[in-house]
Amino acid sequence: MQAVGDTFAQVAPLTGDQIPEPFGPDGPDENVEVIVHDGHCPGHGALWFPERELLLAGDMLSDFELPLPFGPDDLPAYLDGLEKLAPYVERARYLITGHGSPTDRPLERLNADRRLLDELLAGRDVDDPRRAAPGGEETYQKLRAMAEAL
Numbered sequence: 001m002q003a004v005g006d007t008f009a010q011v012a013p014l015t016g017d018q019i020p021e022p023f024g025p026d027g028p029d030e031n032v033e034v035i036v037h038d039g040h041c042p043g044h045g046a047l048w049f050p051e052r053e054l055l056l057a058g059d060m061l062s063d064f065e066l067p068l069p070f071g072p073d074d075l076p077a078y079l080d081g082l083e084k085l086a087p088y089v090e091r092a093r094y095l096i097t098g099h100g101s102p103t104d105r106p107l108e109r110l111n112a113d114r115r116l117l118d119e120l121l122a123g124r125d126v127d128d129p130r131r132a133a134p135g136g137e138e139t140y141q142k143l144r145a146m147a148e149a150l
Contacts, residue, residue, distance in 0.1 A: 039081015053093035062100035
């Protein structure tokens, strides 16, 4: 049996913007687009299924967790990542995130993250229900410090 760490050691970045076999061009008859945006961390991305109008956003656009830039503390990259996701969110009927609930209102998630970050960048305190989640207040204070440093 292979250890989890050994399995993760085999993970490699994609070399293009399409899903490789068996799920890509020679797999199911469905287009899947890789959206590399580096928002949550370097190399981070999302998957867009245009026929399904479905966006798999990974660690972005959660209804449970606040935005969490990495890289370290790369708030500008996170904001840029949101902008790269925006055209897909606007076309999506469904959004699935790595943390949180699936939704049929993806634009609300994008707007919540934009609103939170815009208010913090303007130096204003934000009342966001995600602050009450485990670790939420700590994440909020970290975001606030990142915004003040810009």
